[in-house]
Amino acid sequence: MTFKKEFWALLSIFLLPIGLGTLFFYLNPTYFSQNTVNYGELITPVIVTEKSDLDIKGDASLQGVWTLAYVTDSCDSLCNQAIADVKTIRTLINMDMRRIQRMLITNDGSAPSVEDEKLILASITSDKLLGQLSRLPENSIFLIDPIGNFMLYYDPKDINIKFVLKDLKRLLKYSRIG
Template identity: 25%
Template sequence: MSEAAVKKKSKTPLIMFIVFVLPVVLAYLALTFDWFNKGSTNKGELLTPPLDLSSVVSDREPLWRLLFVMPQECAQGCENALYSLNQIWVALGKESDRVEPLVLAHQKSEKIELTDMQRHPNIKVLSTDEQNVNNVFKDASTDGIFIADTLGNVILKYPIKLQQEDAIQQSRDILADLRKLLKLSRIG
């Protein structure tokens, strides 16, 4: 055998190792030592574990829900949230029949005047007692806009925005997340 052939034969296992084994080892090390940011495409805060809303909405049709809990005083952030719920529902277009914008109101919530809710005609109001709301949210804050799946699991939370421009941008984020969920869901 010539000297060139011997050198070529000795390089072959090294090349095979570099091409096939090294990428697997590097991928394992990257996963083990968190060398990269694990990507998430949702814009909202993922609630783990999800909150169980099924006790409150058990008698309602199984739909995706945009949920807002009416606070004691409806200030600018509250108005922005109601406006966002309505606009997101409208922006869903043909998918809007799969989503229900829902406001939970309890005894301590600011009384929602009928004339005030006419500005948001697509939003449904569900009156419940404060204990039910506390059972759903337990230690979690009710200050936000939530997305609940068809089984009554509250899975995503978005903070309330006080500035209208910020609320509009957040509405786009909620809409993007909701469209992804509806695309992946066969239910509701």
Template identity: 25%
Template sequence: MAQLLPEASPKASPEKRPKKRDRLQLALVFLIPTTAMALAWTMYFTGVWVPDGRTNKGELLLPPAQLADIPLRDGGQAFIPDETDGLWRIVVFGSTECTESQCQESLYKTRQVHIALNKEAERVARFFISPEAPKPSEALESEHPGIYWLAADKNTIETVLGTSQWPSNQVFIIDPLGNVIMSYQPEQPGGDLLNDLKKLLRASSIG
């Protein structure tokens, strides 16, 4: 009597076989952008692996200061910067009346930079912050439409920014997430601020 052979199990079709190469490619699709973003974040906020020959003209604040740590006042009430959330912000720290030429020059430079951004200007807001409620002249106010005239406590500013004194006439950039990331000395030309800001706006997917 012929012996029955065990029936061979059907082979899995090539379509149903897991393809390791496809899974690897899929993993790389997700892994590479995530790794690149993490690396950029680390370089941006810590300075690690950033070459000495970097082209930014401003001084990076490492780690960045936080706008949320600076209580701002608009006249006699607290200023909540919600309406500027999601925007880049250019900040000038000046005196209460901003009558000195250096204070007015810093304001002028930031206004010209804002104008030079052309269509990108709508992504940027301007702040002027003094240690007491600002009292700009009517002429100065008319020269700077749309700017926010604000006040902040001197000691708080020095603590948050890590400075030993009020940063008179210095200019700072705040990103859309509220990170104070870069500063400029009063004597720096407006072109330094403009070039850095253009690069940030071009590279940013937010704000």
């Protein structure tokens, strides 16, 4: 008789946590998607780009390196401030700054008023990409992964550089690519 009691006790010790975890997951499915540790807004689903979607000036590419991109219709004073913020973020990332490049993506191909040789200029050539970006807030700062996916964005009007740095440091710590 004691063998049956021990068997059921052992079985419940192993199966009860699995059952309770599964029950919690199905009764509260939004818990895991609402509680994230990032400060930027995740883009779901990610916006996948192709080489023909952007006209990138020079020999730069989205492949193999993380990209902080500011996307706007044309470059104005808000654009210049956002570019300065992106430059500050890249500088403050310190040793990992070689893993991040900066990009300005405009619809009209305009350039910032301040000359910056490290800033990559690009313009949108695809209506598909323009449509996907239009559903997100205007004049956002985007994080593009090393395979060219728009995955995270920040609103430049109330951007906190410390939070962006925390996101980037965490991302670069766990990323094997870029």
